[in-house]
Amino acid sequence: MxxxxxxxxxxxxxxxxxxxxxxxxxxxxxxxxxxxxxxxxxxxxxxxxxxxxxxxxxxxxxxxxxxxxxxxxxxxxxxxxxxxxxxxxxxxxxxxxxxxxxxxxxxxxxxxxxxxxxxxxxxxxxxxxxxxxxxxxxxxxxxxxxxxxxxxxxxxxxxxxxxxxxxxxxxxxxxxxxxxxxxxxxxxxxxxxxxxxxxxxxxxxxNSASENRLRFLGHCLANCLEVLPEYNTAIIAVNNTDLKKFDVNTGDTEGVVNYALSMSSIKLAAFIVERSDRVKLSLRSKGEFPANEICKKYFDGGGHRNAAGGHSEGTLEHVVEKFKSILPEYKKLLKQ
Known part of the structure; x- marks a missing residue:
């Protein structure tokens, strides 16, 4: 050393x-x-x-x-x-x-x-x-x-x-x-x-977004956002077809998860996206909720307490369902 x-x-x-x-x-x-x-x-x-x-x-x-x-x-x-x-x-x-x-x-x-x-x-x-x-x-x-x-x-x-x-x-x-x-x-x-x-x-x-990026964001919020009030959680799941439709480039998905977290009642937000090689997951949380713990335990990832990421070799649908199945374990923290 x-x-x-x-x-x-x-x-x-x-x-x-x-x-x-x-x-x-x-x-x-x-x-x-x-x-x-x-x-x-x-x-x-x-x-x-x-x-x-x-x-x-x-x-x-x-x-x-x-x-x-x-x-x-x-x-x-x-x-x-x-x-x-x-x-x-x-x-x-x-x-x-x-x-x-x-x-x-x-x-x-x-x-x-x-x-x-x-x-x-x-x-x-x-x-x-x-x-x-x-x-x-x-x-x-x-x-x-x-x-x-x-x-x-x-x-x-x-x-x-x-x-x-x-x-x-x-x-x-x-x-x-x-x-x-x-x-x-x-x-x-x-x-x-x-x-x-x-x-x-x-x-x-x-303030340098393309028109495609804004339309993609609108699509995410209008058509891909799912709110789970019983867990104070929101999910945005996007498939590879949508990425191609809106000509999504590197960086265009950055920050999308924060829109889900911006709702006053939401304590945990997930952005789950189907890439060509794997499904990637970005989590953001408020307060003491350990987003990094979920990513490390279940999605081969990690990060910070309020900002973490992971991935899976499964399908988009499988990853979304897996993420939802984990939430009951954290219900007490999410409802605090």
Missing amino acids: LNLAALTELLASPKKIVITTHHKPDGDAMGSSLGLYNYLIQQGHHTTVITPTDYPDFLAWLPGNEDVIIYTEQLEKSAELIAAAELIFCLDFNALSRINEMGVLVGDSSAYKIMIDHHLEPADFDDYRHWDINACAAAQLVYDFIVNQLYHPELINKDVATCLYTGIMTDSGSFRLPNTSSTVHRIVADLIDAGAVNYRIHELVY
Whole structure:
């Protein structure tokens, strides 16, 4: 294992560095990755961000995005960069399975692995870990890593600040989730002072939907929403035919589950979607309800207490029925 002094010494001279994050990266995954990227290139490190899969178009404006390599689109180049890396930063994920086929390459690499993450139960694959489950976003931890561990607050320039602000904003639910502490607001204020234009970032992330995406959302709410009042639960289940009908792209389903949770009586919301290879499930909850427990126990997944995900090899109908069959076990919690 590396200690902080040894890691600091490694970073004192230019290194070959790869930054990666979980598959189907979201705002925090890309914001934290590109925030760290824009910090490291200021010090002359040969740095590349490699994502396991594609990610939403509404994140393509992030500073440094033009240099990102998508593993599934550049397999050979990705493998070469990972093999040559001296350090690999693993951001916003806690197990190599979260980066799909890349996990084998990263695991086999002789590079030092640095995990920066806020998910429960991290796997033991890293050499240095900056980890805190109370952090609202991996981007918050990247900020802390740069400012309070490496002591480089002066290198939080506009590009770094813009990326980290995006990560914190998206993973905190626009600063409304319970882990959005006073510390988070102080960090955000610092990022704004460093050049992050808060209203513009919000506009680029949240007000860039296509017509198809809006029509798909309308379809979900009008035709796919099921409310189970006896469990204070709502389900939105979408089949693959509907995804094709509305030409749903990566990122278009993001946040749909939050509309189900927005009802005052709902304590648990599920978005269950049939993909080409499996059925995926996203859960959101209010208060103390452990959405991550359901995903871990029943759907080979996990996450945070109020935001978690999982998947199943079964049919869409099977997954919906399985989810419903679990609810009686949690009825007391759901009715509190």
